[in-house]
Amino acid sequence: MATSDKPKLYYFDGRGRAEPIRLIFACTGVEFEDIRFKGFEEWTNKYKSESPLGTAPFYEEGDVKIGGSLGIVRYVSDKHGLGGANPFESAFLESLSDAMFDLGTKLYPFMFGPEGEREEAKKSFLETIPVKLNYLERLVKGEDTFLDGKQSYPDLHISAFHMDCTKFQVSDVFEDCPKLQKVIGRIDSNVNVMAFREKHP
Amino acid sequence: MATSDKPKLYYFDGRGRAEPIRLIFACTGVEFEDIRFKGFEEWTNKYKPESPLGTAPFYEEGDVKIGGSLGILRYLGDKHGRGGATPLENAFLSSLSDAIYDYGKVIYPFVHGPEEKKEDAKKEILASLPAKLKFLNGNVKGEDTFLAGKQLTYPDLHLYVFHLECQEAGLGEVFKDCPQLLKVVARVGSCEKIKAYYESKK
Numbered sequence: 001m002a003t004s005d006k007p008k009l010y011y012f013d014g015r016g017r018a019e020p021i022r023l024i025f026a027c028t029g030v031e032f033e034d035i036r037f038k039g040f041e042e043w044t045n046k047y048k049s050e051s052p053l054g055t056a057p058f059y060e061e062g063d064v065k066i067g068g069s070l071g072i073v074r075y076v077s078d079k080h081g082l083g084g085a086n087p088f089e090s091a092f093l094e095s096l097s098d099a100m101f102d103l104g105t106k107l108y109p110f111m112f113g114p115e116g117e118r119e120e121a122k123k124s125f126l127e128t129i130p131v132k133l134n135y136l137e138r139l140v141k142g143e144d145t146f147l148d149g150k151q152s153y154p155d156l157h158i159s160a161f162h163m164d165c166t167k168f169q170v171s172d173v174f175e176d177c178p179k180l181q182k183v184i185g186r187i188d189s190n191v192n193v194m195a196f197r198e199k200h201p
Numbered sequence: 202m203a204t205s206d207k208p209k210l211y212y213f214d215g216r217g218r219a220e221p222i223r224l225i226f227a228c229t230g231v232e233f234e235d236i237r238f239k240g241f242e243e244w245t246n247k248y249k250p251e252s253p254l255g256t257a258p259f260y261e262e263g264d265v266k267i268g269g270s271l272g273i274l275r276y277l278g279d280k281h282g283r284g285g286a287t288p289l290e291n292a293f294l295s296s297l298s299d300a301i302y303d304y305g306k307v308i309y310p311f312v313h314g315p316e317e318k319k320e321d322a323k324k325e326i327l328a329s330l331p332a333k334l335k336f337l338n339g340n341v342k343g344e345d346t347f348l349a350g351k352q353l354t355y356p357d358l359h360l361y362v363f364h365l366e367c368q369e370a371g372l373g374e375v376f377k378d379c380p381q382l383l384k385v386v387a388r389v390g391s392c393e394k395i396k397a398y399y400e401s402k403k
Contacts, residue, residue, distance in 0.1 A: 053300050054336040068296040075292035094272035135254045
């Protein structure tokens with residue numbers, strides 16, 4: 001397959017909003033071009049004006065571009081067998097992923113916010129996130145997968161979120177969520193995911 | 202059909218995150234129970250513990266509950282013929298809706314924030330939102346008068362509600378460089394069922 005035939009994902013050189021998408025490709029072994037901007041300037045000066053919504057990540061398949069990480073996650077998951085079996089199951093999976101996206105947003109004030117405000121932001125995160133994670137914990141239907149007996153993309157999304165929490169020393173928020181920890185453990189020990197993470201820590 | 206057979210939507214008594222969902226039902230004529238909490242206390246004390254993710258709106262069909270307005274919107278959009286024809290088209294539609302949701306978040310500090318911060322919030326909105334909306338405007342191609350082409354799809358309803366919120370908050374000028382988006386809004390607003398829905402709310 002010529003390089004230009006592979007789908008392309010465009011994002012910064014970091015996990016951020018793109019990571020769940022990259023993990024889908026890693027986990028399913030589907031090839032894609034993992035395009036990473038060389039710094040913020042390359043985004044602003046080169047790629048932003050080509051993006052469909054002025055946002056990153058964006059995805060390109062053939063001559064169609066799609067913006068918005070969540071829509072891309074859903075589309076790529078469905079295409080490669082990590083989506084729902086029917087519309088209602090899909091809606092359930094989407095609700096999980098959308099919730100995880102919101103949790104990811106809560107990391108940002110202390111990942112990227114002004115230095116002086118990070119301590120406060122981190123405290124607030126540690127206080128408020130466990131309750132929200134508990135709702136997700138309740139919704140785990142399988143032994144170590146959100147769906148009973150079947151892998152799906154929210155499994156990857158929670159693993160990506162947990163990785164971010166670990167890197168920023170707030171993974172304690174998961175301590176009362178044994179089921180979520182099992183879901184995460186299963187993905188973290190997937191050989192394809194591990195190989196991918198070796199290349200992009 | 203017994204009342205309990207109808208799907209149920211649970212939200213506060215206001216437009217907010219639920220309105221685009223209610224408009225899908227309005228414009229398709231599908232019946233549903235439009236459950237509105239009697240105040241914040243009824244949400245916190247009665248409905249929140251029953252909700253799937255501790256958030257509102259949530260949707261109930263049979264014995265399954267789904268949280269998150271965007272997922273509900275996509276599901277019902279597809280179910281009732283206001284979605285895309287292919288998976289890639291669906292991905293495109295959902296990207297529009299997700300973007301509009303993010304624009305809604307941008308105006309919240311002004312619409313719902315403390316009085317003393319509103320002036321600054323408004324300045325920030327007017328500085329940042331027009332450029333973002335211009336990107337969205339750029340996705341409406343040619344003579345198409347809905348976001349995705351000749352047919353109304355759920356992002357059109359989402360845009361309509363967002364425009365209404367901007368208008369009522371005195372932020373209509375954020376659409377100044379978006380003639381295509383305004384055409385879409387006008388087209389949605391002139392749908393008989395949407396007109397009738399808003400008449401009935403007066």
